[in-house]
Amino acid sequence: xxxxxxxxxxxxxxxxxxxxxxxxxxxxxxxxxxxxxxxxxxxxxxxxxxxxxxxxxxxxxxxxxxxxxxxxxxxxxxxxxxxxxxxxxxxxxxxxxxxxxxxxxxxxxxxxxxxxxxxxxxxxxxxxxxxxxxxxxxxxxxxxxxxxxxxxxxxxxxxxxxxxxxxxxxxxxxxxxxxxxxxxxxxxxxxxxxxxxxxxxxxxxxxxxxxxxxxxxxxxxxxxxxxxxxxxxxxxxxxxxxxxxxxxxxxxxxxxxxxxxxxxxxxxxxxxxxxxxxxxxxxxxxxxxxxxx
Amino acid sequence: xxxxxxxxxxxxxxxxxxxxxxxxxxxxxxxxxxxxxxxxxxxxxxxxxxxxxxxxxxxxxxxxxxxxxxxxxxxxxxxxxxxxxxxxxxxxxxxxxxxxxxxxxxxxxxxxxxxxxxxxxxxxxxxxxxxxxxxxxxxxxxxxxxxxxxxxxxxxxxxxxxxxxxxxxxxxxxxxxxxxxxxxxxxxxxxxxxxxxxxxxxxxxxxxxxxxxxxxxxxxxxxxxx
Numbered sequence: 001x002x003x004x005x006x007x008x009x010x011x012x013x014x015x016x017x018x019x020x021x022x023x024x025x026x027x028x029x030x031x032x033x034x035x036x037x038x039x040x041x042x043x044x045x046x047x048x049x050x051x052x053x054x055x056x057x058x059x060x061x062x063x064x065x066x067x068x069x070x071x072x073x074x075x076x077x078x079x080x081x082x083x084x085x086x087x088x089x090x091x092x093x094x095x096x097x098x099x100x101x102x103x104x105x106x107x108x109x110x111x112x113x114x115x116x117x118x119x120x121x122x123x124x125x126x127x128x129x130x131x132x133x134x135x136x137x138x139x140x141x142x143x144x145x146x147x148x149x150x151x152x153x154x155x156x157x158x159x160x161x162x163x164x165x166x167x168x169x170x171x172x173x174x175x176x177x178x179x180x181x182x183x184x185x186x187x188x189x190x191x192x193x194x195x196x197x198x199x200x201x202x203x204x205x206x207x208x209x210x211x212x213x214x215x216x217x218x219x220x221x222x223x224x225x226x227x228x229x230x231x232x233x234x235x236x237x238x239x240x241x242x243x244x245x246x247x248x249x250x251x252x253x254x255x256x257x258x259x260x261x262x263x264x265x266x267x268x269x270x271x272x273x274x275x276x277x278x279x280x281x282x283x284x285x286x287x288x289x290x291x292x293x
Numbered sequence: 294x295x296x297x298x299x300x301x302x303x304x305x306x307x308x309x310x311x312x313x314x315x316x317x318x319x320x321x322x323x324x325x326x327x328x329x330x331x332x333x334x335x336x337x338x339x340x341x342x343x344x345x346x347x348x349x350x351x352x353x354x355x356x357x358x359x360x361x362x363x364x365x366x367x368x369x370x371x372x373x374x375x376x377x378x379x380x381x382x383x384x385x386x387x388x389x390x391x392x393x394x395x396x397x398x399x400x401x402x403x404x405x406x407x408x409x410x411x412x413x414x415x416x417x418x419x420x421x422x423x424x425x426x427x428x429x430x431x432x433x434x435x436x437x438x439x440x441x442x443x444x445x446x447x448x449x450x451x452x453x454x455x456x457x458x459x460x461x462x463x464x465x466x467x468x469x470x471x472x473x474x475x476x477x478x479x480x481x482x483x484x485x486x487x488x489x490x491x492x493x494x495x496x497x498x499x500x501x502x503x504x505x506x507x508x509x510x511x512x513x514x515x516x517x518x519x
Contacts, residue, residue, distance in 0.1 A: 178383055178384075179378045179380065179383045179384035180383065180384050180385055180386045182339065182342075182344045182376065182378070182384070183376060183378070183384050183385075183442070183445065183446075184386075184397065184401065185344060185363050185364060185371060186342055186343075186344060186371055186372070186374055186375070186376045186398075186446075187372065187397055187398030187401055187402075187445065187448075187449065188368045188371055188372040188398055188401045188402040188449065189397070189398075189401035190364070190368075190401070191364045193401050194364075197386075197397075198386050201388055202388075
């Protein structure tokens with residue numbers, strides 16, 4: 001008799017992935033994120049290398065035991081530059097995601113809690129912001145400041161709160177019609193108290209998830225801005241400036257200055273997104289994990 | 294005196310669920326409102342408690358016409374009503390412990406100092422043990438949660454109680470305990486009661502007067518006279 005394997009639909013995840021591959025994905029993501037966090041927190045103080053030290057005699061060395069990622073066009077060790085760059089990019093990504101989430105949560109909660117014309121005006125403004133491409137608006141904002149970390153954080157933060165505002169508004173609107181809000185009103189609670197005590201705590205898991213999902217996106221934006229020469233100053237290692245500095249070498253056939261920073265952009269951000277996707281499936285099992293990057 | 298004068302209310306102006314309804318509750322009176330599910334009696338209860346703005350008509354509380362609903366109602370007017378809803382699960386914030394749940398109206402009205410005494414008092418009134426008070430809604434049964442919701446409704450000493458299918462989800466002994474707690478409160482304070490439900494036997498034993506949904510609306514009243 002022919003054996004047919006049958007799996008319940010509940011064992012299938014994104015795109016028909018089984019529970020096993022999903023678990024594997026979560027654990028590998030967790031391992032990568034842990035490694036990244038250890039690398040950026042522990043390595044720089046312990047190794048204590050000068051990532052900006054120039055050794056012109058060692059320029060453009062291919063990967064070797066001494067320089068696992070090779071060296072760049074002024075002889076700086078790329079492994080060290082990548083770790084420092086990841087540190088800067090991760091910091092920018094996290095702070096920008098927090099800024100975006102705080103702004104988005106505040107705007108979304110305000111719109112939903114006030115309702116009426118406040119809601120309509122605020123959400124139309126959100127639509128206007130959303131109709132301009134993120135990157136264009138981001139470029140416009142960084143162009144107003146001198147190059148540095150904070151303009152990039154502000155630029156990425158201020159262009160990415162829109163989706164969070166929409167998510168939070170929808171969530172607050174659904175919570176607002178619960179009987180426990182009626183009970184609170186009847187118990188004398190002010191609008192402010194209802195929002196802070198009952199509505200905001202209810203949307204925090206969603207907002208937190210949005211923040212984590214935002215981190216990879218913010219890192220990509222930082223890289224894009226720096227790659228365009230508008231973000232961080234070129235001597236400061238970030239994943240974007242590293243890829244930008246490597247462009248000319250690539251044309252000369254030196255692949256390592258592009259490959260390794262590129263991998264440092266892609267692998268950690270995918271790992272963070274993988275973890276966030278798993279978290280989302282836990283708190284909201286209906287939505288399958290598409291990478292919301 | 295709580296009066297609803299030709300109230301029309303609903304969620305779509307073109308198709309209101311409550312049409313031209315008149316209802317009065319005298320001070321200290323217990324009125325039972327009977328009706329099949331989905332007829333609009335919960336909406337009427339929410340209008341009476343100033344939680345839902347009617348499309349037309351007036352709510353008059355002790356001679357004062359209500360001008361605002363929900364947050365727009367003056368706090369003193371809102372807190373004159375203690376409301377108990379049908380589903381305790383939905384009417385309790387899942388993040389608060391039962392103690393916090395009961396105490397919430399006191400904190401919201403700046404009377405946090407009274408919390409320990411009042412909560413202990415009310416927990417005894419509605420029959421909640423101390424061990425339950427530290428739990429969250431998902432750790433107690435529907436009946437226990439509804440007891441806490443009743444305690445919350447009573448905590449500000451309301452002049453009017455609105456019980457919207459308060460006991461529909463509960464067993465007979467919990468129903469008896471909750472009704473006894475409401476009646477004890479009314480005997481002590483002289484509060485009026487509007488109890489909405491579909492259990493004719495219960496409402497007729499509980500209330501001074503029961504009215505059927507069909508007797509309330511202007512249309513039906515007009516039909517009967519012809």
